[in-house]
Amino acid sequence: MSLAISQCVYSQIQRYSLRRQKPRGLEEQVAIFVATRIFDVGLTAAAAVAAAAAGANAMGVPLTSDMLRHAAIGGAIKAAAMAIAGLIMLAPQNTPLIVLMTLLGTSIGSNALAVVAVANRIFGTDQAPNQLIIAAVVASIPLSFCFVYYYGAFRVPITFTSIAFDVLGAYTFVRMAENLGHPICPPRPALVAGAVFGAVFSGAITLLGCCVIGKSRTIPISDFSGNGHASGSALTTCCGNRVHVNVQSTEYARGQGVVGSRNTFTNGTIYNSAHGIGVFWDPGSVHGGLTFNTHSTRDCTTSTGTSNMTRIVMA
Numbered sequence: 154m155s156l157a158i159s160q161c162v163y164s165q166i167q168r169y170s171l172r173r174q175k176p177r178g179l180e181e182q183v184a185i186f187v188a189t190r191i192f193d194v195g196l197t198a199a200a201a202v203a204a205a206a207a208g209a210n211a212m213g214v215p216l217t218s219d220m221l222r223h224a225a226i227g228g229a230i231k232a233a234a235m236a237i238a239g240l241i242m243l244a245p246q247n248t249p250l251i252v253l254m255t256l257l258g259t260s261i262g263s264n265a266l267a268v269v270a271v272a273n274r275i276f277g278t279d280q281a282p283n284q285l286i287i288a289a290v291v292a293s294i295p296l297s298f299c300f301v302y303y304y305g306a307f308r309v310p311i312t313f314t315s316i317a318f319d320v321l322g323a324y325t326f327v328r329m330a331e332n333l334g335h336p337i338c339p340p341r342p343a344l345v346a347g348a349v350f351g352a353v354f355s356g357a358i359t360l361l362g363c364c365v366i367g368k369s370r371t372i373p374i375s376d377f378s379g380n381g382h383a384s385g386s387a388l389t390t391c392c393g394n395r396v397h398v399n400v401q402s403t404e405y406a407r408g409q410g411v412v413g414s415r416n417t418f419t420n421g422t423i424y425n426s427a428h429g430i431g432v433f434w435d436p437g438s439v440h441g442g443l444t445f446n447t448h449s450t451r452d453c454t455t456s457t458g459t460s461n462m463t464r465i466v467m468a
Contacts, residue, residue, distance in 0.1 A: 201228030305392025
């Protein structure tokens with residue numbers, strides 16, 4: 154799972170509960186982290202299988218069960234390496250382990266590990282060609298970038314803009330391997346496989362963003378203070394672009410010679426318009442990125458109030 158998605162998951166649903174209006178405990182955060190990473194491993198494996206099928210079709214060779222099995226294993230290992238590195242990084246570590254987990258959590262480390270695992274299955278244990286490992290490291294450079302478009306007040310990530318980097322990474326891998334004397338396939342099947350992988354992965358991540366990160370929420374409002382209280386709810390639509398507010402508040406007037414209260418009823422809709430574009434590098438446990446965001450809000454709520462005050466004046 155890319156850094157951009159991980160950041161959204163952490164800030165929107167893992168670290169803080171919008172429904173309960175309070176931070177989540179460590180156990181709950183770990184559970185959400187594990188669940189989203191299992192989804193990521195399954196998604197990456199499925200995208201790799203789809204890419205293998207598309208590449209074989211473009212190359213004109215029969216698709217075999219071994220091809221699909223190798224693709225699934227490679228995709229799962231790549232995603233699992235990042236997930237394990239991210240999970241270990243949640244706890245305090247010594248410097249050597251941090252360096253190792255940082256490398257494993259980047260595209261360079263996870264891609265090289267996946268290529269070694271798949272090559273060992275094809276060529277035999279400890280027989281992974283050095284040319285393929287070097288090609289995987291070089292191909293990790295374009296794969297380390299991730300362009301993300303953010304939509305809505307909940308900053309729902311849409312990653313279709315990253316398909317071009319998946320295509321470029323696949324092309325770089327086969328060309329680099331060929332230049333090093335270990336050809337894999339012609340460029341066209343690699344381009345097709347990269348495009349299919351990116352489309353499947355980006356489509357599923359966008360659905361995750363809309364259905365989980367940007368899902369509609371009812372946020373309870375409850376505030377008690379010494380001078381009054383407020384209660385009600387705020388219903389957010391998908392992606393947080395509209396917030397329907399219904400709140401009742403009571404303020405007590407207490408002072409010398411003054412007794413009473415004021416009731417205020419607020420309802421209506423707040424319209425949000427939010428857009429952004431982000432560029433991230435080294436997806437995984439290494440943090441780096443540059444984002445540009447715009448956000449505007451139009452408040453269309455109305456408030457009506459009633460009051461009951463008594464002033465006592467001493468003659």
